[in-house]
Amino acid sequence: MRWDMLSVLVPGGTGQLGRDLAALSSPSREIVAPGSAELDLTSAGAVIAAVGALADRARGAGRRPLVINAAAYTAVDAAETDERRAFAVNVDGPRVLAAACSSHRVPLVHVSTDYVFPGDASTPYEPEDTVGPRTAYGRTKAAGEDAVLGSGARSWIVRTSWVYGASGSNFVKTMVRLEGERETVSVVDDQHGSPTWSADLADGLIELGESIVDGRAAVRKVVHCTGGGETTWYGFARAIFEELGADPARVRPCTTEEFPRPAPRPAYSVLSNTPWVDSGLTALRPWREALSAYFAAARR
Template sequence: MRILVCGAGGQVGREVIDRAAGFGLQALAMSHRELDISQPDAVLRTVEQLQPDLIINAAAFTHVDNAETHVEQAYAINRDGAGALGRVAERAGIPLFHLSTDYVFAGEAGHPYSESDQTGPTGVYGASKLAGEEQIQQACSRHLILRTSWVYGVYGHNFVKTMLRLGEQRSQLSVVADQIGCPTHAGVLADVMLELARRYADGRVLAWGLYHYCGQPPCSWFDFAVEIFRQARLIGLLPSAPEVLPISTEQFPTPARRPAWSVLDCSRFEAAFGLSPHDWKEDLSRVLKQLDALNERPLPSRQRSRA
């Protein structure tokens, strides 16, 4: 089966490309430079030319802070691009898998968010992604929307690689401790979507709709950073671990407001497909070992400075 992968240059998209053959699937990679999903004519032309059997959309405007000042661009990709893919997929008679985000919620709940909970994004990024979900739901009858959170991996820019870089440069770091979420390995997201694509290719019926899938258990950014440095130190990826100090969101202001609570309930997805969330600490170990094997060490300098 041929899968059109939009956003093939991103964290999840590159993992899909790397892993597709292992599932017996052919991935047709399209980076943003090769296919701008905000251009409906380009989307239609690409699908007509390549004739894929399924589309995986990992393309998005993901820079949360920049979205506040690049509103039009964020909506063009996250809302209009998603809608264009949904309409073209429906016209072609093929399914669409789409990645969304925990940022569609306000982050004020005291329980893990389920798919039926009230949304309430606090910034442009979350609002544009929610609008994209709605576009797909209206346009494409066979869609699978996966909301996830705190994505990290070997490719691209993410929290893990940022912490490794800063940990190499500094002896002390301050990290927000009052935002709670679920770190999720990009490779695991790729595996989940490819497994469901394989089931579809085998003729199995999928329960289409909106789902949550992310790593477990929940933690704070501070907890995440401490574990990154602990594991990196153990395998020699960092010569020593910096001291990590917990701070509040108010002490680290950003242009976009982040949800204080980004914990997603994945039970509906697990019940529908029999695929359980992964332990993010185990996945983190694999990512750090991959980075070590690739010699993606942060910086050669051992100079230390206080944050």
């Protein structure tokens, strides 16, 4: 039997990342991407059954099974008052998912976030740097990482940041809407990060997954994958206005103090992609180049 094809289960398949992963399905790469209505990560029985079905279907068809977990509770502000629900989705769900993957010998790639770090650095965070989340969302994502890595499954954690895509709600879509509604828009200029197009991230996750099932995966179990370079939300917003053909001077800088939120945002959440590249994986393109490609794809 030739093991030259892949079967991938993507919990969270109707989110912006999940949809971009599903779009990478091909004759040699079966991707099943159920949304929460089809596969609720907080339902242990459903999760165990889904992983078992994946393993049976894949091996029966001569394919190699893989799970990429794109499901998460990502409402950062809401998590401050609903941490129990965030914990159920971001910790309990991945724990059961990882245990099922371990039982069926299915590799697992689990997507995490820059919010696991405190955001007080001045140079890019390395995967091995000590976490120190300052939000309920960040705490649950950090605990989810621990649950996955401690499960005994062949598992990898991929942290990313500032994700936007064609589906769901995100910063790019918000700026596009505000450009049409307001003469000027104030955006914080003292929070630094790396915008990441979900389509590019999906490509990177599939590349990692294929390296895992081919036996080429690096020893590192925690890596970072973001768009190249860094900017501020203000710089990101100006670039979005440029792509819209609007005057970027209509974007005005402000401070975090002028725009308070229930959950504190990290002042610095740039993640180092060096270990990703050192693992033999392809670096994502620079964030500005990716943003242009995102708008070009939207216009097609």
